[in-house]
Amino acid sequence: MIKIATAECFTHGKIGRELHALAQGYEGNFGREYVKNLRSYGNFDYDNISVTCSLFIPTIEAVVKILxxxxxxxxxxxxKGIKVYDEEGDKAVSKIMAQAVKDLSDCDIAIGTTAGIGRGGICVITDKYIITTTSDVYSDLRENNSEELFKRSENGIKKALEIVLLLLNNNIDGISSLNNVEIIKNENID
Known part of the structure; x- marks a missing residue:
């Protein structure tokens, strides 16, 4: 069983919820919202995943006290306590959040997301890889533009899910082909 945990900000826990629906095989209103064609990613058996937790962590206080x-x-x-970083800060903090939820949950795949000014930060961590990226949509949390913020969130959810599904199907080249992705391989693990 592959355990997955998330610590999400601008994606509002929706990555974890989508992966949970996938893992449980839920359909209809309780089913997947973002991932429709699983076979386009490969032949991984999604019955072999479990979501340990999916945390919504918008504030700096939650990063400190919960993570x-x-x-x-x-x-x-x-x-109002919500952390606002620039894009480079978001990428760094998404990595910190992913590593923290990985350490707390002892999961196999950890996901961290946060976004303030820019495209945000998305990080997926396994024992073998650290994958860092951004959404493809710029927004500024300080401007409170709901539609723009929504578009960035939706794009971030879809991109994070695509990375996880490609990762589960051992398609690192597919991940590499996505916009603005950095993959660091842990050379100590085969």
């Missing part, structure tokens, strides 16, 4: 991150990078700004 047990001792000294997270200082945000550029706080909006």
């Amino acid at each position: 047990n991150v001792k000294n997270p990078p200082k945000p550029k700004e706080l909006i």
Whole structure:
């Protein structure tokens, strides 16, 4: 069984919820919303995944108290406690969040997301890979443009899910072909 855990901000826990619906085989209103054609990713048996937890972590306080991150990078700004980083900060903090939820849950695949100013940060961590990227949609949380923020969130959800599904199907080349993706391989693991 492959265990998955998420610590999400701008994707509002929807990555974890989608993976849970996939793992459980739910259909209809309780089923998948974002992933329709699973066979386009490969022949992985999705009955072999389980979502350990899916956390919505928008505030810096939650990063510290829930994820047990001792000294997270200082945000550029706080909006009612919500962390606002620039794009590079978001990429770094998404990695911190993914690693923290991996450590807390002892999962096989951890996902972290956060977005303030820019395209946001998405990180998927396994024992073998650290995959970092952004959404493909720019937005600024400080401007409170709901439609723009929604488009960035939806794009981030879809991109993170695509990475996870390609990863489960051992298609690293497929992940590499996506926009703005950095893959770091742990050379100590085959």
